Amino acid sequence: MKLRIKITLLIMFLLLSLFPVNNLNAEDWIKVDSSDGEEIWVDISHWENKEVLVQDGYYKNVQKKEWIDTSHTASQGYWKTEEYNIWVTSSVRIPYINRRWINTSHWERRHRDITAWVSANLTIYVGTSRYGWGVYSFAQDHKRDCIINYNGSRYKAHKWVIDYRPSYGGRVYAIKYTCYLREAKVRQYYNVWISSGYWQSYIAYRTVDTSHWETRTRQVWVNTSQVIQSGYWRYYTDQEWVDTSHFEYQTIWVEDGFYSSPMHGEVTIEKNPRYIFTKWHENGDGEECHMDLKISWIIDNTGLLDGEEEKEITRVHVYEDIVRYNDRGTDRVEIIDENISPSEQGSIEATAHFEYSGSEESQVHIYLYAQSGECIHIYFSNPVNGYRSINLGSDGSDSDANIWLGGNCFGTIGF
Numbered sequence: 001m002k003l004r005i006k007i008t009l010l011i012m013f014l015l016l017s018l019f020p021v022n023n024l025n026a027e028d029w030i031k032v033d034s035s036d037g038e039e040i041w042v043d044i045s046h047w048e049n050k051e052v053l054v055q056d057g058y059y060k061n062v063q064k065k066e067w068i069d070t071s072h073t074a075s076q077g078y079w080k081t082e083e084y085n086i087w088v089t090s091s092v093r094i095p096y097i098n099r100r101w102i103n104t105s106h107w108e109r110r111h112r113d114i115t116a117w118v119s120a121n122l123t124i125y126v127g128t129s130r131y132g133w134g135v136y137s138f139a140q141d142h143k144r145d146c147i148i149n150y151n152g153s154r155y156k157a158h159k160w161v162i163d164y165r166p167s168y169g170g171r172v173y174a175i176k177y178t179c180y181l182r183e184a185k186v187r188q189y190y191n192v193w194i195s196s197g198y199w200q201s202y203i204a205y206r207t208v209d210t211s212h213w214e215t216r217t218r219q220v221w222v223n224t225s226q227v228i229q230s231g232y233w234r235y236y237t238d239q240e241w242v243d244t245s246h247f248e249y250q251t252i253w254v255e256d257g258f259y260s261s262p263m264h265g266e267v268t269i270e271k272n273p274r275y276i277f278t279k280w281h282e283n284g285d286g287e288e289c290h291m292d293l294k295i296s297w298i299i300d301n302t303g304l305l306d307g308e309e310e311k312e313i314t315r316v317h318v319y320e321d322i323v324r325y326n327d328r329g330t331d332r333v334e335i336i337d338e339n340i341s342p343s344e345q346g347s348i349e350a351t352a353h354f355e356y357s358g359s360e361e362s363q364v365h366i367y368l369y370a371q372s373g374e375c376i377h378i379y380f381s382n383p384v385n386g387y388r389s390i391n392l393g394s395d396g397s398d399s400d401a402n403i404w405l406g407g408n409c410f411g412t413i414g415f
Helices: 004-017 132-134
Strands: 029-031 040-045 045-055 059-071 072-074 078-088 091-103 106-126 140-150 153-164 171-195 197-209 211-225 227-229 232-241 248-254 257-260 264-272 291-300 313-324 330-343 346-354 361-369 375-381 411-413
Touching: 029 264, 029 411, 040 291, 106 132, 106 140, 106 153, 132 171, 227 411, 264 361, 291 313, 291 361, 313 346, 330 346
Parallel strands: none
Antiparallel strands: 029 375, 040 257, 045 248, 059 232, 072 227, 078 211, 091 197, 106 171, 140 153, 153 171, 264 291, 264 411, 291 346, 313 330, 313 361, 361 375
């Protein structure tokens, strides 16, 4: 099974290198949350010495009275017998013969022989030898590549011709074929789904409800108790609060700030590879599959207000929320979160490995923070392919995940 998956992944990477996909428009896959021209609030709150009300006071003794209730209940009564109805839940299980389908469908490994070009390393000299060619190689002329037959095999070769007439007379004519591909039979393996199964009889049970009402008897208490009212006044000393609150100067926190022009610029996303797989796969180099991400930015400070400080990026936070299949929730993968040297133009790179596959609802979130508090939020869909996302054959698999999800690798968006 592992060998088959590795072979399938190798074929995928070869297909990607031989048949690249055109880049998608950034506006189709990269999104940005921005202020759309609105001014941004910049907080300059501070401590300040102000007159404030100080809550203060003391308790003083006060004479009071309260009613002490000594009323009580004289308990009395008697028991009596009464009938009542109760619902009794019951059931019986009755066996019967049922049938079920036993599915024995399976994949079957098959192969076929195809004709393909394989690497070759062969040099053929016509009209001369290797030594003779070396003597007159200064006169060689490269011709168009061609296909030749040699010893019963077909080759693709680079063609070189020497057609030289020496000053002393005569003519030297020779051909050299440098063969780099040979036509050969290659065995190709593929999977075929075999549908099979049988019906099986088994004993099943159905439940028949036999619940019913029953009449029963019980003893109940008839309460004939009564309350006897009594009580008296009790005098006591209590404490009351005397408020002596007053105003005095204290250092307090003052909320303050101002509005600043929004941040504008451009962000470029470079992602490799186009199709992201979990780390349980291997790439063409035999390494764990992963995602390399490069984020570049250029901040446009040409539209700042008079006297406003230039905006520079000082912190980058990147993570991905993986929306897992089969309602298994969301798994967050932290990619990078660090402070950087303030810059109007710069870039940052990171590598991420994913344990779980995720649907097209999975998103990478990028937050760029400026020194004055502004923030730009860029995000894009970034599904993570698992084993269910791999085509097992030309007819697909028995699930709906018959394509690789993703495909974006480069894009630029303004804000």
